[in-house]
Amino acid sequence: MSSINQSSLTEFLLLGLSRQPKEQQQLLFLLFLIIYLATVLGNLLIILAISTDSRLHTPMYFFLSNLSFVDVCFSSTTVPKVLAIHILRNQAISFSGCLTQLYFLCVFAEMDNFLLAVMAYDRFVAICHPLHYTTKMTHRLCVLLVMGSWLVATLQALLHTLLMAQLSFCGDNIIPHFFCDVTPLLKLSCSDTHLNDLMILTVGNVIMVTPFVCILISYLRITCAVLRVSSSKGGWKSFSTCGSHLAVVCLFYGTIISLYFNPSSSHSAGRDMAAAMMFTVVTPMLNPFIYSLRNRDIKCALRKLFTMNLHLPISIRISHT
Incomplete structure (x- = not known):
């Protein structure tokens, strides 16, 4: 707690969307609320559909359910605070x-980041080594990959947070943002931030770029394997299972690279906020729609889930009569 005592500030003010006219603020509040509800509902439906359909108890959908859980948590870290600011008219957030x-x-x-890389590896094994898929992608390996991802992510976050403290x-x-992000906080500090910048550009780059490189290598080998398939229909059918994952990869990395892979002095508040809204608010909402609209198994599981829920009240009423 001594690190907190070094600062004469006890709280920050999140400007975020407050500089817009009142009418636009109300519209943005409604938009954030709709996006958040769609994010939570969409991702929870994906998790529920996967957990209730035994046909989806496979490594690919195990990783997808974990991604949906992380997306709900990711969006819940920022959006409720934005909504609370508009409702309570209190932009303050404590230092801690x-x-x-x-x-x-x-x-x-x-x-x-890690789950997208693990899902790319899963698709690589499924397409390039289909005969060995069940022996390679065991339940134990899947659990270890997810647990290892949580461990590394936790340690990396702890490093940046302790350095910031x-x-x-x-x-x-005053933070010209709608949440406490690394870049605007570094700009407000009256200390030397070279170590923080160095850790972002080294440790941050290694941890972020390594999974991205793994994704690129996986899809390069998948593409080569698909091109070697004699039947073009069979090849594209194999590759089509990767379409949803590729769309999510492009959304995620397209915004996060421009936001964090530059020195803090080269950032502008407007660009940073737009990119941050894309990967913290919009992308978690789009993920369940991308996977459900392009995935026949997910659509069948969701239809089965809704049909079961519709039939349940009817059967209860019949039994009571």
Whole structure:
């Protein structure tokens, strides 16, 4: 707690969307609320469909259910605070609350990163080594991959949070953002932030780029394997199972690279906020729609889930009569 005492600030003010006219703020509040509800409902439906359909108890859907859980947590780290700011008209967030939000943001962002890489590896084994898929992608390996991802993500988030806690904040306390992110916090610090920047550009790059490279290698080998298939229909059928995952990969990395892989001095508040909204708010909402709309198994499981829920009240009424 001594690190907190170094700072004369006890709280920050999240400007976020508050600089917009009142009418636009109300519209943005409604938009954030709809997106958040769609995110939670969509991802929970994916988890429920996978857990209740025994046909989906496979490694691919095990990783997908974990991704849906992480997306719910990821969105819940930022959006409820934005909604509370508009309802209570209180933009303040305590110093410890800001660091806590930063920590969980780092954890869930890295978990998204690792799970996308693990899912790419799963598709690589399924397409390039189909005869050995069940022996390679065992339940034990799947659990270890997820647990290892949580461990590395937690340690990496702890590193950045502890380094941020060592800084002093003795001047401006206004964050031109809708959550406590690394870049705007570094700009507010009156301490030397070179170590923080160095850790972001080294440890952050290694942990973020390594899974991305694994994804690229996996899909390069998948593409080569598909091109070698004699039947073009069979090849594209194999590759079509990767379409949803590729779409999510493009959404995730397209925004996060531009946001975090530059020195803090090169960032602008408007661009950072737009990119942050994409990967913390919009992408978690789109993931369940991308996977359900392009995946026949998920659509069948969701139809089965809704049909079962519709038939249940009818059967209860019949039994009572």
